[in-house]
Amino acid sequence: MAITTQRLTLDEYLAYSDGSDHPCELVNGELLPISLGTGKHGAIIKRLEQLFDAEAERSQQPWIALSGTVGLQSPRSDRWDTVRIPDVSVLTLEQWETLQEREAVIRLNESPPLLVVEVVSESTKSTDYRAKRAESSVLDIPEYWPEYWIVDPLVGKVTIGILLEGWYEATEYQGQSLVQSSIFPDLSVAAETILQG
Structure with missing residues (x-):
């Protein structure tokens, strides 16, 4: 359910505050x-964040996993006023550093994130499986977990989509x-193990 009656531009969204700390897409x-x-x-979100950070450190990659703190501007229906929060x-650490002061x-x-994860819940099923997946393919995100990883504890599966020639090749x-x-x-x-959280 939307909480505003008039549509916002991206800049208005970035400046918006209703006085609460409740995040909105x-x-x-x-x-x-x-x-x-x-x-x-x-x-599940915490386990994945820790798992990715540990794997980045083990493989000596300058990467960081962040849960629910980064928004992605996404195209939707010929308009560019959509921001998703995976x-x-x-x-990359360099990418994260550029976001420190804005x-x-x-x-x-x-540059898009290296990897994005959505964990499915009853209230987000159709958005996670359909809308976000289509948006992320336009963004060329190399891997989107529930959009690319779709971690779905409701049905007990993890779907990983790899972007190949503009389309996601999904493996369950x-x-x-x-x-x-x-x-x-x-x-x-x-x-x-992922699904246990």
């Missing part, structure tokens, strides 16, 4: 509050299957 100019999700949803984003929104003319993992990541090629973790 901007979708076609409308502010949409982000639901908190369940404790399990939060546990559950987890993996950025709103933490990666714009369309900037369940149970003991070890996920395959092009960003973290040495990552060795079973889908069920």
